[in-house]
Amino acid sequence: MEGRRDRKKRQTGERIRASALELFAQHGYRQTTIAAIAEHADVATRTVTLHFPTKADLLFAGDPFAPESLAARLADRTGDTLDAFGEWLHDTIRDLGEYDEDLGRPPGEMLSLHAMRPALIAEDPDLASRAHVFYSELERVTAESLAQELGTSADGLAPRLTAYTLVGGLRELYRVDEASRDTLPALVDRVLAFARAGLHTLTT
Incomplete structure (x- = not known):
């Protein structure tokens, strides 16, 4: 079980991240300083850098959609890869949308803050480059799981294109006009459904 010290450390880190996302959305990523984030989160500047050594880490470190999280879900799957990927997406989105007791944030607030990330990343070349590496790792993990099911190479067209479709869907979820907490x-x-139809076309 999580000890009191670890819980406090996690709470502080999440408060810093939430403050950073709010300020990034209001003033822009480049324009927001570590000092401003520290003041908004009511912590020392040193505390921010201890939790997040670089400003970019505030957007990427501890991401709930991390490749490690997906890999663990795929390794423990009982159905096929697409089912497990879907369950992982639904569960992660649900957790982001729930009331955060530790931070005292209302339902949906952390999900809304997380949804700001794609626009911030797209506007900054350095962040976009780091995001590309992040999403490429998600694609690799997914393609390897699909290849295991199909009995083929992870570099084959079916695993790679299906993985690209799934991760592309994750990447674009917050950017389409229809996106909201309810939708x-x-x-x-x-x-x-789109990915499954494509996989069927490629394998029959």
Whole structure:
């Protein structure tokens, strides 16, 4: 079980991240200083850098959609890769949308803050480059799981194109006009249906 010290450290880190996202959305990523984030989160500047050594880490470190999280879900799957990927997406989105007792944030607030990331990343070349590496790792993990099911190479067209479709859907979920807290589950299902239809076409 999580000890009191670890829980406090996690709470502080999440408060810093939430403050950073709010300020990034209001003033821009480049224009927001570590000092401003520290003041907004009511911590020392040193505390911010201890939790997040670089400003970019505030957007990427501890991401709930991390490749490690997906890899663990795929390793423990009971159905096929697409089912497990969909469950992982639904569960992660649900957790982001729930009331955060530790931070005292209302339902949906962390999900809304997280949804600001794509626009911030797209506007900054350095962040976009780091995001490319992040999403490429998600694609690799997914393609390897699909290849294991199909009995083929992870570099084959079917695993790679299906993985690209799934991760592309995740990347675009917050950017489409239909996106909202209420519509995200249905959008996830549409991405999965699209990927499954494509996989069927490639393997029959």
